[in-house]
Amino acid sequence: MTSVSIRDLTLKFGSLEVLKSLNLDIDEGEFLVLLGPSGCGKSTLLNCIAGLLDISDGQIFIGGNNVTWSEPSERGIGMVFQSYALYPQMTVEGNLAFGLKNARMPKDQIAERIARAAEVLQIEPLLKRKPAQLSGGQRQRVAIGRALVRDVDVFLFDEPLSNLDAKLRAELRVEIKRLHHRLKNTMIYVTHDQIEALTLADRIAIMRNGIIQQLDTPHEIYNRPVNLYVAGFMGSPGMNFIEGDITHHSEAAINFGSTRIPLERYPFIRSDRPEKAIFGIRPEHVSCGAAAAGEPFTADVEIEVVEPMGADTLVWAVLDGKEFRFRVDGQSPLRAGETARIGFDPAKASIFDMATELRL
Amino acid sequence: MTDVTSLNAPHAVTTRRLDGPSGAKPKRAISPRNVFIYGTLLLVSVYYLLPLYVMIVTSLKGMPEIRLGNIFAPPVEVTFEPWVKAWATACTGLNCDGLSRGFWNSVQITVPSVILSIAIASVNGYALANWRFKGADVFFTILIFGAFIPYQVMLYPIVILLRELGIYGTLWGLILVHTIFGMPILTLLFRNYFTSVPEELFKAARVDGAGFWGIYFKIMLPMSLPIFVVAMIIQITGVWNDFLFGVVYTKPDVYPMTVQLNNIVNSVQGVKEYNVNMAATIITGLVPLIVYFVSGKLFVRGIAAGAVKG
Numbered sequence: 211m212t213s214v215s216i217r218d219l220t221l222k223f224g225s226l227e228v229l230k231s232l233n234l235d236i237d238e239g240e241f242l243v244l245l246g247p248s249g250c251g252k253s254t255l256l257n258c259i260a261g262l263l264d265i266s267d268g269q270i271f272i273g274g275n276n277v278t279w280s281e282p283s284e285r286g287i288g289m290v291f292q293s294y295a296l297y298p299q300m301t302v303e304g305n306l307a308f309g310l311k312n313a314r315m316p317k318d319q320i321a322e323r324i325a326r327a328a329e330v331l332q333i334e335p336l337l338k339r340k341p342a343q344l345s346g347g348q349r350q351r352v353a354i355g356r357a358l359v360r361d362v363d364v365f366l367f368d369e370p371l372s373n374l375d376a377k378l379r380a381e382l383r384v385e386i387k388r389l390h391h392r393l394k395n396t397m398i399y400v401t402h403d404q405i406e407a408l409t410l411a412d413r414i415a416i417m418r419n420g421i422i423q424q425l426d427t428p429h430e431i432y433n434r435p436v437n438l439y440v441a442g443f444m445g446s447p448g449m450n451f452i453e454g455d456i457t458h459h460s461e462a463a464i465n466f467g468s469t470r471i472p473l474e475r476y477p478f479i480r481s482d483r484p485e486k487a488i489f490g491i492r493p494e495h496v497s498c499g500a501a502a503a504g505e506p507f508t509a510d511v512e513i514e515v516v517e518p519m520g521a522d523t524l525v526w527a528v529l530d531g532k533e534f535r536f537r538v539d540g541q542s543p544l545r546a547g548e549t550a551r552i553g554f555d556p557a558k559a560s561i562f563d564m565a566t567e568l569r570l
Numbered sequence: 571m572t573d574v575t576s577l578n579a580p581h582a583v584t585t586r587r588l589d590g591p592s593g594a595k596p597k598r599a600i601s602p603r604n605v606f607i608y609g610t611l612l613l614v615s616v617y618y619l620l621p622l623y624v625m626i627v628t629s630l631k632g633m634p635e636i637r638l639g640n641i642f643a644p645p646v647e648v649t650f651e652p653w654v655k656a657w658a659t660a661c662t663g664l665n666c667d668g669l670s671r672g673f674w675n676s677v678q679i680t681v682p683s684v685i686l687s688i689a690i691a692s693v694n695g696y697a698l699a700n701w702r703f704k705g706a707d708v709f710f711t712i713l714i715f716g717a718f719i720p721y722q723v724m725l726y727p728i729v730i731l732l733r734e735l736g737i738y739g740t741l742w743g744l745i746l747v748h749t750i751f752g753m754p755i756l757t758l759l760f761r762n763y764f765t766s767v768p769e770e771l772f773k774a775a776r777v778d779g780a781g782f783w784g785i786y787f788k789i790m791l792p793m794s795l796p797i798f799v800v801a802m803i804i805q806i807t808g809v810w811n812d813f814l815f816g817v818v819y820t821k822p823d824v825y826p827m828t829v830q831l832n833n834i835v836n837s838v839q840g841v842k843e844y845n846v847n848m849a850a851t852i853i854t855g856l857v858p859l860i861v862y863f864v865s866g867k868l869f870v871r872g873i874a875a876g877a878v879k880g
Contacts, residue, residue, distance in 0.1 A: 281779075
């Protein structure tokens, strides 16, 4: 069943179109991540769903109700903000109770709700404290609790972990995922962090300039990006892109310099073959040394820079005059200035039409 | 002793400090820099405090002693007579009950003016900062423009306006004028403060179902004590020290303290009683002075908070 549904949503600030006739259906209990660089409209979209921004055109349905003109509090949503947005003068308990008091809920029922939320989030010892006396992680927990007590169908997260340090972010990420498994609410989560997106999402919507570029499972988005933008955005370090010419006399191949990469194993999704194309392969799909020998394509590269990152090492090399990055094991003995043998399977690659930047 | 033994122990040799500067750099108490800074501060303080000193000293002297002409000399014979006279018996026009009448008038003018203007201006500022209604910017520009129009231009039109309203010459007329003229600067002050409150807080409150007044009273008000104190100080001093509106829009029996002070000091008949004049002036200035001293810390904090953004 559909939980949140967005029809032809358009938002204009003056003459600037921030969201362009956007359509989106989110299933009940789904964890959807809106991912994109800053200024792509992802937070704006979330604010529109929450009712904090008045839309210019289109419709929004939440839980089967048309909420296009409803107040934020009437939409059955709870929202968690990046800066926590806890009311500084109220205790944690007051923060949790605020929304319920506004809804004129009886006192005993409020206490019951708070007790339950505090138990779920393990913030019972903090209830009497003020937000200023809490750590960043605790504050974010309270902020989640504020959405939780309202017993809503849809949770909206606006970059909730961006203000936390790396370690805490990883911890809370798991906790949000656990919370989702437990509550089974619909969750819409905005982030610019692809790790958060990949780890949390059932589906990811990658946005750019107010348009959803690709809406799919993390696996699909990572392995089969629909266009050059998505391919470049997902993955860190980014995908290697090499411009080349496609030939297909006897069998399809892509050529650049004196290198020829055979493409008979590549699963083309389109039948047309433009001449110019961009070949993309992720650094982690390249093998090196002895492992390279078994791959369908092998080549020698000159190593320029080696970046050890602990668990693995990123190698910046040159493949036939083009910059080429690949990832090797952290124990690798590779040194700058050496030549290494690399190999990969073109089946794992992505090829894009140079003109349209769409996947071939 | 333990230090010495550990120093002499063979393994401690490696940790011994080398010759030359070590630890915190010593600071000289009397350096050219300190002399310059404190010298300047002292000079400026004396410059500002000397007139006050003269006033206090003079107000404690009797007239014969003042006639000797040593205005910096402390009083030989301390008398509080001038203070009593200034407060209770000095004559202004027909009344001879001193400043006390003006003091109570001023209190009756200041308290409602301050409360009214702050109440309205804070709601204005909140609406302008957080509820971006259509035409908000135009409205704001007009309001700020009001702050730049010289008061003299509006004196007479307001006289007519008050007359038509039937409150010319009354305390309430003056209160209305003060409330209106406090509006531009106070609205600006509150708007800038509320803009600096994180927008997400406001959004969170809306998601939590609070409306215009709910957010104002339960979220914004409790967060804005410093700016309310600043606004209060600005208004109390402004209204209390006002002379022009007081003399134009009121009648003698409801004159505020400043107008009465002027009438005492500038009376042309009889001897100039400098001691009474000084005492009367200090009494008049005492209220703003006390307000500053009591809330100085909050004032600075509020000014700084309002200055960050907008």
